[in-house]
Amino acid sequence: xxxxxxxxxxxxxxxxxxxxxxxxxxxxxxxxxxxxxxxxxxxxxxxxxxxxxxxxxxxxxxxxxxxxxxxxxxxxxxxxxxxxxxxxxxxxxxxxxxxxxxxxxxxxxxxxxxxxxxxxxxxxxxxxxxxxxxxxxxxxxxxxxxxxxxxxxxxxxxxxxxxxxxxxxxxxxxxxxxxxxxxxxxxxxxxxxxxxxxxxxxxxxxxxxxxxxxxxxxxxxxxxxxxxxxxxxxxxxxxxxxxxxxxxxxxxxxxxxxxxxxxxxxxxxxxxxxxxxxxxxxxxxxxxxxxxxxxxxxxxxxxxxxxxxxxxxxxxxxxxxxxxxxxx
Numbered sequence: 594x595x596x597x598x599x600x601x602x603x604x605x606x607x608x609x610x611x612x613x614x615x616x617x618x619x620x621x622x623x624x625x626x627x628x629x630x631x632x633x634x635x636x637x638x639x640x641x642x643x644x645x646x647x648x649x650x651x652x653x654x655x656x657x658x659x660x661x662x663x664x665x666x667x668x669x670x671x672x673x674x675x676x677x678x679x680x681x682x683x684x685x686x687x688x689x690x691x692x693x694x695x696x697x698x699x700x701x702x703x704x705x706x707x708x709x710x711x712x713x714x715x716x717x718x719x720x721x722x723x724x725x726x727x728x729x730x731x732x733x734x735x736x737x738x739x740x741x742x743x744x745x746x747x748x749x750x751x752x753x754x755x756x757x758x759x760x761x762x763x764x765x766x767x768x769x770x771x772x773x774x775x776x777x778x779x780x781x782x783x784x785x786x787x788x789x790x791x792x793x794x795x796x797x798x799x800x801x802x803x804x805x806x807x808x809x810x811x812x813x814x815x816x817x818x819x820x821x822x823x824x825x826x827x828x829x830x831x832x833x834x835x836x837x838x839x840x841x842x843x844x845x846x847x848x849x850x851x852x853x854x855x856x857x858x859x860x861x862x863x864x865x866x867x868x869x870x871x872x873x874x875x876x877x878x879x880x881x882x883x884x885x886x887x888x889x890x891x892x893x894x895x896x897x898x899x900x901x902x903x904x905x906x907x908x909x910x911x912x913x914x915x916x917x918x919x920x921x
C-alpha cells in the first residue's frame with residue numbers, strides 16, 4: 594500500500610512539474626512576444642521620427658498661395674481653435690502656426706482681430722477666413738499675409754481640449770487671484786455645453802504658482818478675455834499648450850494614459866494631415882526641446898483702433914516670423 598501511494602504521488606509530482614514547465618515556457622514565450630512587439634513599435638516610432646518633413650511638402654488641390662523658396666524644415670502647420678461656446682460663431686477663436694522640425698518646436702500666435710485681405714471677401718479680421726471658406730481659405734489668408742507656405746492644418750474643437758487635459762490628469766500653470774475668478778466664471782458659463790457630456794463644473798479655490806487645473810478649468814483659463822487684453826489671452830493659450838506638452842512628456846511611460854490622450858485628441862480634431870504625417874510630426878514635437886513662442890503682429894507694426902489691428906509695417910512681421918522660425 595505504501596509503495597502504491599508513493600507511486601501515485603511521484604506520478605502526480607511529475608505531472609505537476611510538466612504543467613509548471615509548460616506554463617513557464619508559455620510565460621517565457623509571451624514575454625518574448627511582448628518584448629518583440631515593443632521593439633517593433635520602437636523601430637516604427639523611430640522610423641516615423643526620422644522621416645524628413647520635405648516628404649510632406651505636397652500641395653493640396655486647393656489654391657493656397659504658397660510662397661516659393663522657403664525651407665521644408667521646420668514644417669509649418671496652422672492650428673485653428675473653434676470655440677463651441679460662442680453660439681452661432683464659425684470664426685476661428687484661435688490661430689497659431691506650429692513650426693516643427695530641426696529638433697525644435699515653435700509656436701506663433703496670430704491675433705484674431707488682425708486685419709487681412711481675404712480672397713473674395715476684401716479686408717476683414719483674419720479669423721473670419723475660416724468662417725468664409727474653412728481651413729483652406731484660412732491657410733491661404735495666412736500665407737498671403739505673411740508670405741508663408743502653410744499647407745497642412747489642424748482644427749481643434751475646444752471640447753477636445755477639455756478631454757485631452759483630463760486624459761493627462763490635469764495641468765499645472767501659474768494663476769493669479771483675478772484669473773481664478775475669471776476661470777470660475779468661464780467654467781460656470783460652459784455648463785450648458787459640458788453638462789450633457791457628463792462633466793461637473795468644479796470651482797477653482799486656489800491660485801498661485803503651479804496651480805492644478807482640470808480640463809474645464811484649463812479651458813476657462815484659455816478663454817479669459819475681459820481681464821486684460823487679447824494679447825495676454827493668446828499668451829494663456831500658448832501656456833496651456835506648453836503645460837500639456839510638459840505633462841505628456843513626463844508620463845510617456847504610461848501606455849494607458851497615452852491611449853486615452855490620443856483618443857481624446859482624435860475625437861475633436863479635423864486635419865488634412867495623413868496618419869503617418871500626424872504621427873511623425875507629433876513625435877518630432879514631443880521630443881523637441883523647450884517650446885519657443887512668438888506673437889504676431891509684433892510691437893510697433895500695427896495700429897489698434899479698439900476693435901481691430903491694422904498692420905502698418907507688413908515686412909516687420911514677415912521678417913520677425915522668418916527669423917523666429919528659420920533663424921535658429
